[in-house]
Amino acid sequence: MPDLALRRRELGAFLRSRRERITPSEAGIPPTGRRRTPGLRREELAFLAGISATWYTYLEQGRDIRPSDQVLTALATALRLTEHERDHLFHLAGTPAAAGPDEPEPVDPAVTAIPMLLRHNPAYLTGASYDLLAVNPAAAELFPDLDTAGEARPNLARWMFTSPAARRVLVDWEREAQVLLARLRAAAGLHPADPRFTSLVEDLHAASPEVRKWWPRYDIQVRRTGTKRLRHPRRGIVTMTHTALHVAEHPEQTLVIYHWPES
Template identity: 55%
Template sequence: MTGSSGRARELGDLLRSRRARLQPSDVGLPPGARRRTRGLRREEVAQLAAISPTYYTVLEQGRDVRPSRQVLDALAAALRLDGAERAHLHELVHGAAPAQTPVVETLPPAVPALLDRLDPCPSYVTGRCWDVLAANRAARALWTDWPARPARERNLLWWMFTDPEAREVMVDWPAEASALLGRFRSASARHPGDPRFSELLERLLAASPEVREWWPQHVVTPLSSGTKRLRHPALGEIELQHVVLQLADDPEQKLVTFTAADQDQDRIAGLLE
């Protein structure tokens, strides 16, 4: 963690937050004496991870030390981290050096053309910070008209957390918004030197009370396919299955495409006529 005090503090915050959510019974320890604070004690986590309490305390304090991958695996097991959280733990300590990337992300012309051919299946491509780089007509009809928005607002996170329209469109808004923020956190750990992540986060923290509440909880969420429920003025509520594909030219660019039941798919097509 040399030279990365901000990431060391984030590691400490993550360990502390995950320790607080566990009880002794969760990890097979006796309840012991009355506890003044919630969660496990530091020495209990150290015992479970087979490290010294002093070393664990140093990690939680955000000191600039660099635990080995073996120690991180032991901490992940002790704190019952899931796969995404464990990967995030490693990225905070052993993440790759920041890549030199262009300020403006671009797509090969074939990608927007592919999106157009996917109509009426809603499809869009997001960049590393979830800027919407391209979207077909069906996606613009169901979500928002991305090209019509100011350039700084063509971002899925910004739309999700600051535009009241998002809370109308996304039927399960709290779960969707929390998961999106968790994916953003995971991506930001892979690009610790990219100022676009910190700039967007600062804007979100200033604009959204939910981001201010949820960001300290250190939720990390992996990319995954699944189901989304959307609400449209003309169609009502519709359920969509989606898959996420990473582009070979830049794996941080994600193509997301959706399909609905046949009847709903026909109704989406009707919006485009």
């Protein structure tokens, strides 16, 4: 199929680009005089990854072969790929990246401080699976129980589907809940074996009849700027715009900022 052929070519180009950026000295290979190409030779990378040089050459040439998870992991290690580069490698190979341990997401303290700096505007930071990483007091007032949600690790999706406060605050709760579930569905599709997502989806199915009804529809959305009608404890019903900003070093983390309507 054309898309598979394109993906194989992209995989080869990605491997070649990463191979060419690693010097022999960085890989612990003794210098051997003048080299015609930058970085490692194909046979050198194959040796470091413990695979056949011919087989690796076929892979880089975009031939119709399917590398195993073990081979992809060995290549990612030999190429010193970052977490996002490793995920991209597995994606191009048509194989979901193996899930890592269920550990808290790395969070930059400078980023978690931003919601507190905003003060007047409700703001919070979410992780890849909608764990709440930072919530300012204005957001905690607007969204009661958002910073606890009865969980050791607060989560926006759990709050949406299990907290009675969510249905009180969100005037159009059903629409907003469907949108959030569609975004979670899209995110979970990028991490099919990640325990952060599998356990969350299982919990939501157990707790919410709406999730059990809507999840099989396979709605997909991505986070974007928009408006919500919200019931504020002091201001009554207000229509607020919100802006979603992705963190540069962790693009699956999102800073959400709400803007009060002008008087």
